[in-house]
Amino acid sequence: MLKKKYRLKKYSAFIATYNYNNIIYNDKFCIYLGKEKKDSSFPTKYAFVVSKKVSKKAVVRNRIKRLMRESVRLYIKKTGGEYINKYISVIFVAKLNSLNSDFTCVDSCLTDLISSKA
RNA sequence: AAGAGCAGUCGAGUAAUCACGUAUAAGAAAACUUAUAUGAGGAAAGUCCGGACACCUCAGGGCAGAACGACGGAUAACAUCCGCCGAAGGUAACUUCAGGACAAGUGCCACAGAAAAGUAAACAACCUUAUAAAUAAGGUUCAGGUGCAACGGUAGUGUAAAAGACUACCGGAGGUAUUGAGAAAUACCUGCCAGGUAAACUCCGUUCGGGUGCAAGAUUGAACUAAAGGUUAAGGUGACCCGCCGUCUUUAAAAAAAUCGCAAAGAGCAAUAAGGCAACUUAUUGCCAAGACAGAUGAUUACUUAGAAACAGAAUCCGGCUUACGAGCUGCUCUUUUUU
RNA sequence: GCCCUUGUGGCGCAGCAGGUAGCGCACUCCCUUGGUAAGGGAGAGGUCACGGGUUCAAGUCCCGUCAAGGGCU
Numbered sequence: 001m002l003k004k005k006y007r008l009k010k011y012s013a014f015i016a017t018y019n020y021n022n023i024i025y026n027d028k029f030c031i032y033l034g035k036e037k038k039d040s041s042f043p044t045k046y047a048f049v050v051s052k053k054v055s056k057k058a059v060v061r062n063r064i065k066r067l068m069r070e071s072v073r074l075y076i077k078k079t080g081g082e083y084i085n086k087y088i089s090v091i092f093v094a095k096l097n098s099l100n101s102d103f104t105c106v107d108s109c110l111t112d113l114i115s116s117k118a
Numbered sequence: 119a120a121g122a123g124c125a126g127u128c129g130a131g132u133a134a135u136c137a138c139g140u141a142u143a144a145g146a147a148a149a150c151u152u153a154u155a156u157g158a159g160g161a162a163a164g165u166c167c168g169g170a171c172a173c174c175u176c177a178g179g180g181c182a183g184a185a186c187g188a189c190g191g192a193u194a195a196c197a198u199c200c201g202c203c204g205a206a207g208g209u210a211a212c213u214u215c216a217g218g219a220c221a222a223g224u225g226c227c228a229c230a231g232a233a234a235a236g237u238a239a240a241c242a243a244c245c246u247u248a249u250a251a252a253u254a255a256g257g258u259u260c261a262g263g264u265g266c267a268a269c270g271g272u273a274g275u276g277u278a279a280a281a282g283a284c285u286a287c288c289g290g291a292g293g294u295a296u297u298g299a300g301a302a303a304u305a306c307c308u309g310c311c312a313g314g315u316a317a318a319c320u321c322c323g324u325u326c327g328g329g330u331g332c333a334a335g336a337u338u339g340a341a342c343u344a345a346a347g348g349u350u351a352a353g354g355u356g357a358c359c360c361g362c363c364g365u366c367u368u369u370a371a372a373a374a375a376a377u378c379g380c381a382a383a384g385a386g387c388a389a390u391a392a393g394g395c396a397a398c399u400u401a402u403u404g405c406c407a408a409g410a411c412a413g414a415u416g417a418u419u420a421c422u423u424a425g426a427a428a429c430a431g432a433a434u435c436c437g438g439c440u441u442a443c444g445a446g447c448u449g450c451u452c453u454u455u456u457u458u
Numbered sequence: 459g460c461c462c463u464u465g466u467g468g469c470g471c472a473g474c475a476g477g478u479a480g481c482g483c484a485c486u487c488c489c490u491u492g493g494u495a496a497g498g499g500a501g502a503g504g505u506c507a508c509g510g511g512u513u514c515a516a517g518u519c520c521c522g523u524c525a526a527g528g529g530c531u
Contacts, residue, residue, distance in 0.1 A: 003137095003138075005149090005150095007412075008412070009411090009412060010412090014412075047412065048412090049412080057430075057431090058163090058430085058431055059429095059430055059431055060430095062431065063416095066415090066416050066417090067416080067417085069137090069138090069416075070137080070416055070417050071417090073136090073137065073138095073416095073417090074136085074137095074417080077136080077137095103416090103417060103418085107417095
């Protein structure tokens with residue numbers, strides 16, 4: 001889990017990021033990228049979204065969200081967050097296909113998706 | 119030993135590395151850093167009942183309305199719980215029951231059937247009288263057929279043929295007596311015999327009886343706006359005054375956001391004692407630290423185990439109900455069989 | 459968090475004061491036409507979302523689940 005400093009909180013910020021319309025995706029996840037930073041000392045903010053359409057059960061949604069967080073955390077720790085730390089905000093959205101996938105699957109999918117941006 | 123019934127218990131553990139929420143302490147201007155402690159459930163779920171709590175509305179009383187429905191108790195309250203009665207099911211342990219009234223009134227009971235509730239017979243049958251017979255008139259519904267259901271049932275007496283018309287037993291209803299706190303049970307008497315349906319309207323009894331739900335609500339709160347007052351100091355318009363704009367003060371209203379509500383403590387849990395068949399109550403002692411607001415429990419590895427299983431994630435807080443679900447284990451009880 | 463509505467043939471809908479479940483389109487076969495469409499005739503296709511209860515009898519009445527959709531903030 002990332003610390004509070006790195007979390008995207010405001011409703012308006014979510015709307016702005018979605019409207020910026022810079023999307024990369026594969027069959028399991030979407031990533032919405034916000035504007036590029038001007039001041040590099042400002043921390044990049046992350047958010048994780050699993051909609052109720054994916055599953056009605058709160059346990060399943062929580063599980064996917066936690067796996068995504070863990071994967072992103074490990075990625076930032078390993079590489080220093082290249083390719084994504086130049087944006088103000090990043091939103092990770094799970095799709096219906098991500099149901100019932102374990103950690104190794106989620107991890108490989110997300111890292112592939114991020115490095116495909118390069 | 120096998121098969122049942124009821125009740126209870128658990129909801130994987132240990133270690134390491136990385137990571138998160140909250141609290142406390144230390145450091146620091148602050149962001150934050152470090153250390154320590156602690157961090158989801160039996161259903162947290164469904165939102166189906168009942169409360170606490172908060173605000174708005176409101177003279178007082180009733181009606182309408184809603185819920186419940188054997189009886190007695192428990193409880194803050196309840197559609198919950200305990201005990202008990204009756205009915206149904208089961209060999210039994212035991213389980214289930216919206217379990218008041220259709221004998222206040224109204225409605226409905228398809229098809230079939232004579233007839234579906236009206237002291238009723240348009241099928242059919244039995245008997246008597248008239249007649250040679252067909253048939254007609256009168257008495258009757260025992261037996262027949264129909265249907266979920268046919269106006270108490272079975273056996274006899276009785277009669278022209280029949281009928282609680284009469285008798286015995288059985289079922290129901292009413293009355294009296296006894297027992298019990300009561301529902302009710304038992305005994306005796308009375309031919310009294312009345313169809314079903316109220317999860318149909320309705321009647322009776324009891325309780326509630328305005329609305330909205332913590333996104334309730336309380337406090338802090340800038341700009342802009344509106345109103346009132348001032349114009350002392352500085353300003354614009356103008357030759358000057360009034361006036362207008364502006365400005366200052368006060369009041370109203372008040373978004374984002376923050377704090378409280380709300381997070382350690384209450385209708386709490388455990389033990390002991392007393393009361394009670396029990397639910398539960400009273401007293402004493404001890405124990406309590408999840409708590410956000412894009413919303414905290416995860417990942418990897420090793421070992422234990424038959425195997426790192428099921429349902430599933432707190433959101434103001436309690437008491438229930440209902441539904442979902444894993445692997446066993448323990449206790450008590452019942453039935454059958456075998457052995458002693 | 460709170461509240462409400464709807465589940466009936468393949469699709470869209472009726473049916474509710476309980477009594478054998480229907481309509482339109484679509485589907486199959488036949489007629490009509492040189493052929494197709496339209497038209498005419500015949501036919502098939504339902505666990506009335508699921509599980510209980512009340513009743514002689516439930517799509518309809520009552521209770522509980524599940525699914526879909528909508529609203530308030």
